[in-house]
Amino acid sequence: MQDLEIVGQVIAGDIANILVREKSGKKLELGDLLVAEEGDSRLLILKVYGLVYGSQVPQLAREMASGLKLEGLGAGLDYFEPHLRNYVIAEVKAIAQVINNKARIPKSLPTFFSAIRHIKKEDLAFLTKPDNPIFFGNVRSGSKVLDVPVFLNGSDVFTHHVLIPATTGRGKSNLVKVLLWNALGSGGKFGILVLDPHDEYYGRHGKGLKDHPSAKQDLVYFSTTPVKAANTLVINLQSIKPWYFDGIVRFTDAQNDAIDQYYNAFNDTWIENVIRDTPLPNGVTIAPRTLGVLRRKFDSVLGIYLDDADQLQCRSKIFSDNSGETTMQDIINSLEAGKIVVIDTSRLLDQAELLIGSIIVGDIFSRYQKYKSDGRLNDKPVISIVIEEAPRVLGTNVLESSGDNIYNTIAREGRKFKVGLTAITQLTSVIPKTVLTNINTKIILGNEMSVERRAVMDSASQDLSDEDRTIASLDKGEAIISSSFVKFAIPIQIPLIDEIIAEDNEPQNSPKRRVVG
Amino acid sequence: MVYKFAHLSDCHIGAWRDTTLKEMNIKAFEMVFDRCMEEKVDFIIIAGDFFESNMPDLESVQRATEKLRQVKDAGITTYIIYGSHDYSATKLSMIHILESAGLFRKVMEPQTLDNNRITLTVFTDIKTGAKITGMSGRALSLEKTYFEMLDHESFAELDGFKIFVFHSAINELRPKDLAHATSMPLSLLPPGFSYYAGGHVHSRSENKYGNGLIVYPGCIFGTDARDLEHTARKEKRGFYIVEFDTQVKKLKFIEMSPCEIISKTIDADKKTASQVQSALDQYASGIAANGKVILIRLQGTLSAGKPSDIDTNPAKELLKKNGSITVNISKFGLATQEVTKIAVMGETKEQIEEKLFKQRLAAFKLDPSIKDLKVRSFVSKLLIGDGGTTLAKDLVSVLRDDQKDNESKVIFEERIVGDALAKLKVDELE
Ligand SMILES: Nc1ncnc2c1ncn2[C@@H]1O[C@H](COP(=O)(O)OP(=O)(O)O)[C@@H](O)[C@H]1O
Ligand SMILES: [Mg+2]
Numbered sequence: 001m002q003d004l005e006i007v008g009q010v011i012a013g014d015i016a017n018i019l020v021r022e023k024s025g026k027k028l029e030l031g032d033l034l035v036a037e038e039g040d041s042r043l044l045i046l047k048v049y050g051l052v053y054g055s056q057v058p059q060l061a062r063e064m065a066s067g068l069k070l071e072g073l074g075a076g077l078d079y080f081e082p083h084l085r086n087y088v089i090a091e092v093k094a095i096a097q098v099i100n101n102k103a104r105i106p107k108s109l110p111t112f113f114s115a116i117r118h119i120k121k122e123d124l125a126f127l128t129k130p131d132n133p134i135f136f137g138n139v140r141s142g143s144k145v146l147d148v149p150v151f152l153n154g155s156d157v158f159t160h161h162v163l164i165p166a167t168t169g170r171g172k173s174n175l176v177k178v179l180l181w182n183a184l185g186s187g188g189k190f191g192i193l194v195l196d197p198h199d200e201y202y203g204r205h206g207k208g209l210k211d212h213p214s215a216k217q218d219l220v221y222f223s224t225t226p227v228k229a230a231n232t233l234v235i236n237l238q239s240i241k242p243w244y245f246d247g248i249v250r251f252t253d254a255q256n257d258a259i260d261q262y263y264n265a266f267n268d269t270w271i272e273n274v275i276r277d278t279p280l281p282n283g284v285t286i287a288p289r290t291l292g293v294l295r296r297k298f299d300s301v302l303g304i305y306l307d308d309a310d311q312l313q314c315r316s317k318i319f320s321d322n323s324g325e326t327t328m329q330d331i332i333n334s335l336e337a338g339k340i341v342v343i344d345t346s347r348l349l350d351q352a353e354l355l356i357g358s359i360i361v362g363d364i365f366s367r368y369q370k371y372k373s374d375g376r377l378n379d380k381p382v383i384s385i386v387i388e389e390a391p392r393v394l395g396t397n398v399l400e401s402s403g404d405n406i407y408n409t410i411a412r413e414g415r416k417f418k419v420g421l422t423a424i425t426q427l428t429s430v431i432p433k434t435v436l437t438n439i440n441t442k443i444i445l446g447n448e449m450s451v452e453r454r455a456v457m458d459s460a461s462q463d464l465s466d467e468d469r470t471i472a473s474l475d476k477g478e479a480i481i482s483s484s485f486v487k488f489a490i491p492i493q494i495p496l497i498d499e500i501i502a503e504d505n506e507p508q509n510s511p512k513r514r515v516v517g
Numbered sequence: 518m519v520y521k522f523a524h525l526s527d528c529h530i531g532a533w534r535d536t537t538l539k540e541m542n543i544k545a546f547e548m549v550f551d552r553c554m555e556e557k558v559d560f561i562i563i564a565g566d567f568f569e570s571n572m573p574d575l576e577s578v579q580r581a582t583e584k585l586r587q588v589k590d591a592g593i594t595t596y597i598i599y600g601s602h603d604y605s606a607t608k609l610s611m612i613h614i615l616e617s618a619g620l621f622r623k624v625m626e627p628q629t630l631d632n633n634r635i636t637l638t639v640f641t642d643i644k645t646g647a648k649i650t651g652m653s654g655r656a657l658s659l660e661k662t663y664f665e666m667l668d669h670e671s672f673a674e675l676d677g678f679k680i681f682v683f684h685s686a687i688n689e690l691r692p693k694d695l696a697h698a699t700s701m702p703l704s705l706l707p708p709g710f711s712y713y714a715g716g717h718v719h720s721r722s723e724n725k726y727g728n729g730l731i732v733y734p735g736c737i738f739g740t741d742a743r744d745l746e747h748t749a750r751k752e753k754r755g756f757y758i759v760e761f762d763t764q765v766k767k768l769k770f771i772e773m774s775p776c777e778i779i780s781k782t783i784d785a786d787k788k789t790a791s792q793v794q795s796a797l798d799q800y801a802s803g804i805a806a807n808g809k810v811i812l813i814r815l816q817g818t819l820s821a822g823k824p825s826d827i828d829t830n831p832a833k834e835l836l837k838k839n840g841s842i843t844v845n846i847s848k849f850g851l852a853t854q855e856v857t858k859i860a861v862m863g864e865t866k867e868q869i870e871e872k873l874f875k876q877r878l879a880a881f882k883l884d885p886s887i888k889d890l891k892v893r894s895f896v897s898k899l900l901i902g903d904g905g906t907t908l909a910k911d912l913v914s915v916l917r918d919d920q921k922d923n924e925s926k927v928i929f930e931e932r933i934v935g936d937a938l939a940k941l942k943v944d945e946l947e
Contacts, residue, residue, distance in 0.1 A: 187885070187893075217894055226704040229665055232689045323689050323724060326696040330688055333696075337902060379879070515627040515635050515663055516606070517599050517653035 001037055005117040008090060010036065010110050016466075018046065018109065020090040020116050021054065024083035028090045029142035031470050031491060033119040036094075036110035043098050043123060044110050045488070048142070049466045050091035057085050092116075093466060096488040101126045103487035124148045126487075131155070132189050132382075135182045136443065136481060137492035143475070145493045154183065154190055156485050157441050158384040159415045162422040165456050166445030171477045172424050173200055175443060176386060177209070177497040179422075180340055181504075184212045184219060188338025192422075193331070193364070194386040195357045199223070199346040202230075207501045209342065220334045222327075223344035224318055233343060234317065234324035235356065237304070238268035244362055247398070247405025248354045249301055255294055258286045271298060272321055275306060301351045318352065332364050338381035354393060361385055362406045368417040383419045385410070390423035395430045411435045429455040441483035446474035462489040519766055520645040523553045525756035526564035526684070526716030527736035529602065530581050531573030537843040538745075538810070543580050544775040545738040549756050550584045552771060554591050556758055559645050561593055563621075564716030565600025565654045565684030569740065571610035572932075573603075574921065578611055585620040594642065597621045599653035600684045600716060606655075606939045608932070624651040624682055627663070635663065636671040639679075647678045647761070654684025654717055656940055657899070657907055658699035661685070669707045678761050681710040684717045690731065692720050694743075699903050706731070711764055719744050720752055723768065730765055732757055738775065742845065742865045745812055749780030776842060779804065780812040785851055790822025797846070801832035807840035814865075816850035824851040870913065871906055878905040899942065911940045 007026040013019040022028050034046040055062060057079070068074035079085050094106035103126045110116075119141050127139070127148060134154035139146045166172050176194075180201065183190045194201055202221045203210045209219055222233040242259045245251065251259065262270040265280050274294055280286070298304050303315035312321045334341050343360075345353040364383055371377040385407075387393065393407040407421060412435075414420050423439065425431065429451050436459035444460075447453050453471050457464040460482040464471075467480065467489065474480070477496065482489040528546045533539035553561055568581075588595060603612055616623050626638035639650045652667070654660055664685070672679070686700035695718065706713060706726065713731040721735040734756045739745050748754055753772045760767040781800060785793045793815060800813070815827065829846040836844045849869055883897055898904050915936045920929040 187883075213890055217897065226702065228669065228704050229702060230704050231702040232704065234689050322722075325693045326688065326691055326700075329693075329696040515629065515666070517604060517625050517627070517655060517660070517663075 001115050001117055006115045007034065007118055008116040010112060010114050010116065011089075013091075013109075015109055016093060017049075018092050018094065020046075020092050022051075022088040022090055024087060028088065030473065031140075031142040032090075032144075033095075033139075033141040033491070034090075034092060034116045035119050035123050036114045036116050038111065038114075041098075041100050044094045044106055045096040045098065045103075045119060045123065046092040046110070046116065047095045047491075048090045048092050049469070052089050052091065053086065054089040055086045062086075098123065098126060105487070119146070121146060121148055127151075127490075132186070134158075134179060134186070134190075136179070137477075137479065137494040140478060140491045140493040143478070150481065150490055150492050152441070152481075152483070152485055154186065155382045155418075157483065158190060158192075158382045158422070159418050159420045160440035160484075161411060161414070161420045161438060162384070163390075163428070163436070163439045163442045163456075164422065164424045164445070165426070165428045165442065165447065165452065167426055167447050167449065167452075169476070170446040170474070171479075171494060172445060173198070174477065174497050175445070175479070175494050176422070176424065177201060178494055178500065180209055180386075181212060181497065181500055184209065184214050184340055186338075187214075188218065189381055190340075191335035191338050191364075191381045191383045192340045192386060193335055193357075193360060193383070194340065194342045195345055195353060195388065196342055197345050197348075197353060197388050199344040202342050202344065204344075207498060209340065211501050211505055213504060218339045220331070220339050220341045221344070222331070222341070224316065224347050225344075231327075231330070232324075233327070233345075233356075234320050235327050235359070236324040237271045237302075237312075237319055237321050238325070239328040240271060240302075240319075240355075240359060241362075242270070244355060244359045246358075247393070247402045247408070248351060248358055249297060250402055251294075251297075254287065254290045255297075258290050258294060261286060271302075271304070272312060274298065275304060275312065276310075301349075301355065303349075303352070316348065316352065318348065318356070328359060328363060331360055332367060335364055335383055336367070336380060350392065357385075357387065357393075358406050361410065365406060365410060365414065365417065365419050368419050372417050377418060380418060384422050385420070386422040386424070388424045390421075390425045391427050391430045394423060394432075394435050395427075396432045397430070399432065408435065411438050426452070428452050428459075431455075433459060441481065441485065444471055444474075444480045444482060446476070446478065447471055460489070464489060519760050519762050520559045520647070521556070521758055521760045522645075522647070522680075523549075523556070523558045523561045523756055523758055524564065524712075524714045524732060525549055525561070525734050525737060526714075527566045527600065527719060527740075528563070529566055529569045529736065529738075529740045531569035531577040532740040535843055535845075539577075541775045541810070541842075542738040542740075543577060545754070545773060546581065547584055548773045548775060549737055549771075550588055552756075552773065553593065554588060556771075558593060558758060560642055560647075561588065561595045562649070562680065562682055562714045563595060563597040564651075564682050564714045564734075565598050566602045566716060567597060567600070568603040568611055570918070571603055571605035571608055571612075571936075572921075573611060582615065582618075582620065585615065589620055594644075595621050596624045596640070596642075596649055596651075596682065598623065598625050598651045598682050598684055598716075599655075601654040601656050601658070604653060604655060605936065606942070607935045608939070624649050625653045626650075630668055630671075633666055634668045635666045636668045639672070639675060645678075647680060648675055649680045649682065651680075651682030651714075652684070656911055657904060657942070658685060658701065659942070661699075661701045661705070664701060664705040667705070667707060672707050672709055675709070678712070678763055679710045680712045680714055681707065682714045682716075684715070686718050687715075687731070690722060690724055690733075691718060692722075697903055697906070699907060711761070712759060720747065721770065728764075730768065732759075732768065734770070737773065741867055742812060742847070743867065745778050745810065746780040746814075748774070749778040749812065776808060776810055778810045778812065779806075780814070782814045782816050782850075784817050785815050785819055786817030787820045788817070790819055790824070790826035790853075793819065794827050797827065797829065797832050798835075801835045804836075805839075806836045809841055811836055811841045811844045813844075813846045814850055815846070815848050817852070819851065819853040819855075821853075821855070823853050823855060824848045827851075867910075870910065874906045874909040878902070878909070881905065908940060912937055915940055 008020040008022045011021045032048040036044045096103045097106040129151045130153040132155045133151035136150045139148040221230040224233045266273045307313045461484045477494045637650045689703045715733040718733045719736040722733045724731045755771045755773040758769045833844045
């Protein structure tokens with residue numbers, strides 16, 4: 001290590017709290033990544049968790065000196081060689097040991113008195129680009145961004161679920177845009193379903209995923225108010241199976257029984273027949289009150305009712321009895337072809353949005369289950385389902401009151417079938433621990449609520465107990481990736497999507513087209 | 518003043534190898550045109566695939582020309598666009614020839630606005646003042662690209678009764694059995710027209726779009742066994758007569774059928790070959806066959822015996838003897854437990870072909886060393902997924918074509934190669 005590089009020296013501490021004296025003027029920061037070299041191709045990566053003052057001068061003497069100065073009695077008074085007497089002590093912890101370019105969990109202390117320097121690009125050469133790479137951001141040391149991109153294997157990460165926890169405004173949506181942008185360029189490796197309640201991903205009004213060079217082939221956008229070339233979100237009532245309501249709409253036993261009867265009798269047209277009050281062919285009768293309540297539920301959730309001319313109508317126009325017959329198949333085929341499907345649900349009621357999600361997710365999941373049993377799963381792209389405000393489907397209270405739903409099932413066993421969740425949330429604490437521990441990768445953005453930080457840290461793949469303060473102070477776009485697919489919790493800086501879009505969109509001349517016919 | 522026009526599509530004149538069915542198809546077309554004259558419509562719109570190919574056989578052309586001529590003499594203009602079948606990127610097409618003779622008025626006339634945008638000339642029907650424009654269909658739904666380039670603004674100022682003619686399946690409106698066909702989103706249709714005259718989809722549908730209507734009359738007869746089975750089940754065949762002033766006043770579907778079609782599936786599952794044989798013979802002896810087209814499909818996995826053990830000839834003979842005009846008994850859906858592995862099962866020959874193509878194409882991967890996005894996109898559109906299946910089917914249908922009378926071997930070869938290259942869209946690869 002060259003003298004110029006040295007920023008401090010190990011002077012005391014224990015494995016959980018190593019003390020490093022800061023070289024004067026080096027201004028270490030919270031979250032800085034430091035390195036202690038341990039001989040040829042061995043090093044320890046340390047992270048700064050705390051900063052305190054140290055001094056050779058007894059406290060009383062310091063108070064006295066300060067008093068004299070402040071009260072104007074000691075104008076010429078100063079410490080002899082002040083940087084030797086007063087200094088900063090950094091509290092650091094080893095987060096990784098690197099031996100021959102391989103990282104592992106550190107189990108020893110750095111050599112006593114060893115010199116410490118800032119981390120360099122070369123120290124992180126073990127962060128290589130994996131197969132199926134997805135770019136998350138660059139390694140960050142404190143608030144300094146290194147020229148070291150962090151890629152994780154998208155297939156691993158997406159199938160083992162991703163959690164993106166943060167309070168509003170810390171960059172969750174930006175991060176999802178960055179992930180989707182990179183997935184779009186992957187040539188069909190990932191089929192990603194995005195339920196977008198804020199209609200913010202496609203880029204209807206400004207820049208967005210639609211500006212990706214591969215958007216035309218690999219991005220599919222559905223909206224109830226489609227822009228030119230987008231698809232209309234219209235779903236045929238016949239695509240709705242009774243079990244799609246599980247965990248989303250609560251039915252009583254009597255109602256469930258009625259639903260079963262109608263589904264058995266009329267199959268795909270069961271909803272229409274409930275609404276039309278068609279008598280059951282097998283002579284079974286259902287209490288008119290039960291059917292009445294069902295009709296009201298269909299009205300409130302689906303917006304479906306009979307008009308004066310006995311025509312089925314849908315208030316929101318999303319559900320229909322004569323169009324949208326292939327919408328579900330279109331969506332699922334697109335996902336299976338490794339495309340990104342963005343569904344603008346901004347004009348839907350909460351329950352309708354969840355129901356649509358549940359239909360698509362249920363269909364793709366059962367398709368993938370079938371592929372697995374047929375031995376064809378290997379050829380299929382990984383599926384991820386991006387869901388905003390995840391507690392709406394994964395919250396403890398929802399799971400307790402409405403029972404299991406498809407999202408919960410996927411959290412538990414989706415990985416076996418290459419189907420994963422990407423759950424975005426402000427409130428991690430309301431998601432049950434069993435679900436959280438199934439979510440392998442957490443991309444932790446800033447959060448000022450300690451309950452939420454605790455919930456995230458408690459379920460992380462690495463021991464993050466010392467990161468509480470760091471997470472509280474993460475700025476927009478600053479994050480920590482904790483995952484079993486990384487050797488240590490990597491601090492990253494997520495780029496701003498607008499900059500990526502500008503970079504990837506160098507203007508090019510499109511060839512002139514001949515239009516005939 | 519209320520006017521009326523006829524809207525039909527997908528006549529596919531020249532289709533069918535079976536001479537009876539070919540004749541029925543042409544007859545259906547003649548019936549439709551006769552009815553148009555009877556009804557004294559002001560004009561006729563044909564939304565694509567008038568002919569089965571760009572250059573159909575001459576007998577068929579002669580029959581079509583005669584009718585078109587009668588209609589023209591009756592003072593009725595026929596407006597037309599190309600469909601996915603009757604256009605050729607490299608060769609002349611019969612539609613073009615008949616247009617030169619004044620029998621048609623083609624309503625797709627693109628104009629380039631700039632590198633990325635086109636608009637379409639709007640024609641005004643002199644008699645009624647109706648404004649008509651349209652977008653032809655192209656093989657592989659290539660017209661989708663044109664739709665993407667189409668400037669919607671340029672039609673914003675049009676007033677009066679406006680018709681947009683097109684030959685494409687629409688994602689939101691297509692029936693379930695077209696889920697795998699190429700198709701485009703509704704939002705690519707320019708808004709604001711009073712009537713969207715659709716073609717390409719072989720089943721009938723009526724839908725609202727803004728203040729207008731999107732109407733598909735479906736094919737008038739059909740081009741394959743699947744179409745005929747649909748006819749036998751519930752699908753009505755015919756065309757629309759639309760009454761209008763500044764809006765649609767009345768939409769009337771005129772049902773037409775040149776013959777009755779009966780379609781029957783005999784379930785062969787878990788039956789022995791001889792059981793199926795007697796079920797078939799029994800069915801054949803029990804139906805009134807006179808004047809009907811009869812399609813029978815044997816379907817399922819035999820518990821004993823092979824499909825070849827079942828002789829369909831006695832049933833066929835009997836039905837013919839009883840007056841059936843054509844009989845088709847299909848064994849493509851039969852499998853047997855005696856053979857260890859059946860690669861593909863399907864209902865019709867076309868479906869089996871399609872499944873086989875799909876299976877093979879699933880294994881096809883784009884060479885990752887091809888980096889140029891434009892090339893990647895071109896090749897993947899052409900070969901991967903539905904595009905590939907369609908291309909394979911199109912190529913097979915081109916290569917299946919027979920040498921025409923009066924066509925020398927050299928010309929025949931040239932034509933087939935040209936058509937095949939057109940399907941491969943080599944002209945797009947600049
Ligand atoms: N990685 C980033 N770098 C810089 N600024 C960012 C970054 N991510 C987000 N921001 C800023 O923060 C704002 C809020 O981000 P957003 O992604 O909408 O947050 P959230 O979804 O968590 O509410 C954005 O408008 C953007 O200006
Ligand atoms: Mg957000």
